[in-house]
Amino acid sequence: MxxxxxxxxxxxxxxxxxxxxxDLTHWFPSHMARGMKKMRNALRSVDCIIEVHDARIPFSGRNPIFGDVLDVRPHLLILNKKDVADMTPQETSKVRNRLKEEGVQDVLYTECLTQNSPSVKNIIPRVIELIENSERYNRVEAEEYTVIVIGVPNVGKSSLINAMRRIHLKKGKATPVGIQPGVTRSLMHKIQVSSRPKVWLLDSPGIMTPYIRDIEVGMKLALCGMLQDHKVxxxxxxxxxxxxxxxxxxxxxxxxxxxxxxxxxxxxxxxxxxxxxxxxxxxxxxxxxxxxxxxxxxxxxxxxxxxxxxxxxxxxxxx
Ligand SMILES: Nc1nc2c(ncn2[C@@H]2O[C@H](COP(=O)(O)OP(=O)(O)OP(=O)(O)O)[C@@H](O)[C@H]2O)c(=O)[nH]1
Ligand SMILES: [Mg+2]
Missing domain, CATH: 1.10.1580 (Conserved Hypothetical Protein Ylqf; Chain: A; domain 2)
Structure with missing residues (x-):
């Protein structure tokens, strides 16, 4: 090289x-195409969208396909795995500012492997705040909330859901997690993660951008484990x-x-x-x-x- x-x-x-x-430019297994179709339908009925991405690459590889749906519902971007993405406070605020310029207003950094992670505790209150402040919110209807968790593969979507459930409900694993990308293969049934108010999360398969045009971006995704190692x-x-x-x-x-x-x-x-x-x-x-x-x-x-x-x-x- x-x-x-x-x-x-x-x-x-x-x-x-x-x-x-x-050829990294076209990496879109069929389960992702099927998943995307189902997700488009589910996205219409949720109260909020949590998009999870890897904190080591806050700008690279967020799936542009999600872009058109993110404007419709309250949207929270979670940059997970902050434990392996060392950043100074100045760098963190640089990232937040650039994301704001790209239209992403609400960002949380999390890590969810430690028990009772304080960063995970912040998610549900923030989601409720976002929903209640949104134009679509109708207080009379709202007794429970449904939120979809989306993102590219292997960023920790399922781990975060399990962690929220463990923290708020003291309940065990509800959705499988794995070291390889592509563990969650289809849109999951609703998983309860909080009781007051009732919040249900929908886990979804990681969906990669269908075309990776920039090799450097592709290699960053590969390095962070979002593409299958043997394919690259x-x-x-x-x-x-x-x-x-x-x-x-x-x-x-x-x-x-x-x-x-x-x-x-x-x-x-x-x-x-x-x-x-x-x-x-x-x-x-x-x-x-x-x-x-x-x-x-x-x-x-x-x-x-x-x-x-x-x-x-x-x-x-x-x-
Ligand atoms: N270091 C670190 N690893 C994490 C964190 N969250 C998840 N992981 C690891 O990341 C890998 C993927 O986690 P999953 O929860 O299966 O990721 P996913 O986004 O649901 O993946 P797909 O279902 O394949 O799209 C696992 O090995 C997790 O242990 C985190 O906060 N920090
Ligand atoms: Mg998963």
Whole structure:
């Protein structure tokens, strides 16, 4: 992957990323097309829309298909996974201001993996406030509210619903969660998350934008786990990660994997990672001799997972 330029001390790193031959531009599995159709109908009957996106990419990859429906109902944008998206207060307000310019008035940052997360507690009161302040609100009718949770895959929609339910109703998991994108496959039945007032949430399948025109955006989505890793290629994702870390001087990976120094050569880095992890695979040569080789696939997968869990630094990719 070529690209020359960014300097760290005397080292020269790539300042752009070339993607090779994979087609990221059209990634829209059939369940997403079906889901979108059903959601359009459901959107007409809800009181509010919660759109969930990944706090590491507040601007990249929000699905423009949602745009036309978001104007119709009160809309809350939740930037989830803030635990792995380190931001200074100044950066947070920069994000809020830019989102405002793009027409998004209401934004909450959340993380929902910790028990009783205060950020999750804020969601329902904010939703009720938004509904009650909206033009459509008719106090006589409102005894309970139905809210749909939408967004691209793997941003934590189902996790947030379970967390709200745990916090407000002390009840267990109502919708499945998973590490891979595409866990929620169809529009779910209503899930109660609060009793006074009664609030029902509709979980929905993550829907990716049908066309990803910008490769850099596509790679950010892939790195945050919104596209299936095998469709993009773990080797390509790991290389993009390395490119990004070097370009923006996020050097924690060097110590994390006991490497000698920052290095922009993905093969050399993967060999070092595999060595650190003690990951080797057996390989038979033509004459039948068995040799041990560094398992580069396991090394790529480990780098990607470590980034996603914040071990290589808590990084916001859009800043
Ligand atoms: N670090 C971190 N991880 C989270 C958070 N919320 C969810 N996750 C993880 O993100 C992954 C996806 O979570 P889901 O709740 O299944 O995401 P989803 O948006 O419902 O995904 P789809 O149904 O596939 O569209 C899981 O591995 C969760 O544990 C969070 O606040 N912080
Ligand atoms: Mg889900």
């Amino acid at each position: 070529a690209g020359q330029g960014a300097r760290q001390g005397q080292r020269i790193f790539r300042d752009f990323f070339t993607f090779g031959s994979k 290629g773990e080797d390509v994702i790991a290389d993009y990660l390395l490119y990004y870390l070097n370009k923006y001087n996020h050097n924690r990976y060097v110590d994390f994997y006991d490497l000698v120094a920052p290095n922009d050569n993905i093969l050399e880095v993967l060999v070092g990672v595999a060595k650190k992890l003690n990951k080797t695979s057996r390989f038979k040569t033509l004459d039948g001799t068995v040799v041990m080789r560094p398992n580069l696939h396991a090394a790529s997968a480990h780098m990607i997972k470590s980034f996603r869990q914040g071990h290589l630094g808590t990084i916001t990719l859009d800043l």
